[in-house]
């Protein structure tokens with residue numbers, strides 16, 4: 094066995110979908126090149142952008158930061174980061190500490206914002222009061238609101254998230270299975286909202302499978318928080334992920350074909366469903382909203398906060 098690219102006998106990875114064998118250096122290079130290719134193909138960055146990385150300290154966000162930093166080193170963009178502390182006992186703090194260390198190592202502007210400080214309630218406390226919506230619904234809405242606000246406060250022109258191929262395919266399938274066509278139309282490598290207050294979101298890792306990101310951080314010896322969230326398995330996303338991974342064992346290219354199919358459908362869906370974007374303002378907090386209250390504030394009202 095030898096590396097398909099350079100002939101090095103120390104192979105660390107076999108790419109199932111292509112049969113390619115890779116040594117450590119060629120593997121690292123292949124990931125970085127693929128991310129750069131996505132950035133160029135999807136037009137994710139413009140010279141002079143200030144990109145806010147949503148940095149949880151997990152493998153995906155640390156990889157996003159690491160690869161985007163190569164653009165910063167070449168003076169193409171500036172980078173800042175925000176870490177959301179949802180308030181999940183025995184889980185989140187380690188990720189926050191790791192995020193702080195990466196931001197210090199690279200010398201970038203970094204804020205940590207906690208749900209408790211921002212809204213007066215932590216995710217654990219929310220789950221003690223009401224869990225009929227599921228933790229990830231609350232978590233996603235509050236986190237999104239905090240990141241959008243941080244982007245405005247830090248004058249960022251783009252928000253980069255660590256969504257990988259698995260995340261994106263799960264989101265496509267989940268929205269499809271739930272018949273949620275409005276949300277389905279909003280996925281993709283670059284998400285622009287009609288509301289001016291929302292910063293453009295980009296997903297540079299969208300074409301990298303989750304396991305390759307796991308191997309990338311190990312190969313590059315990057316410090317990351319590997320534990321999974323204690324709430325993760327309760328989610329519909331967890332169930333969908335299991336089914337997709339089972340199918341992938343027999344059909345190794347299925348994640349890519351789902352993604353490519355989605356990208357072909359997206360322009361049609363955007364036309365059909367774009368009316369649902371937020372166009373008003375929340376009466377309680379002033380954030381963009383499609384109803385009287387934004388999603389975060391309507392959850393807070395329901396929870397009596």
Ligand code: SF4
Nearest residue numbers: 228229232322324325
């Ligand atoms: S798994 Fe759900 S609850 Fe846990 S951090 Fe992710 S979105 Fe939040």
Ligand SMILES: [Zn+2]
Nearest residue numbers: 096099116119
């Ligand atoms: Zn090699």
Ligand SMILES: [Zn+2]
Nearest residue numbers: 375378387390
């Ligand atoms: Zn609000």
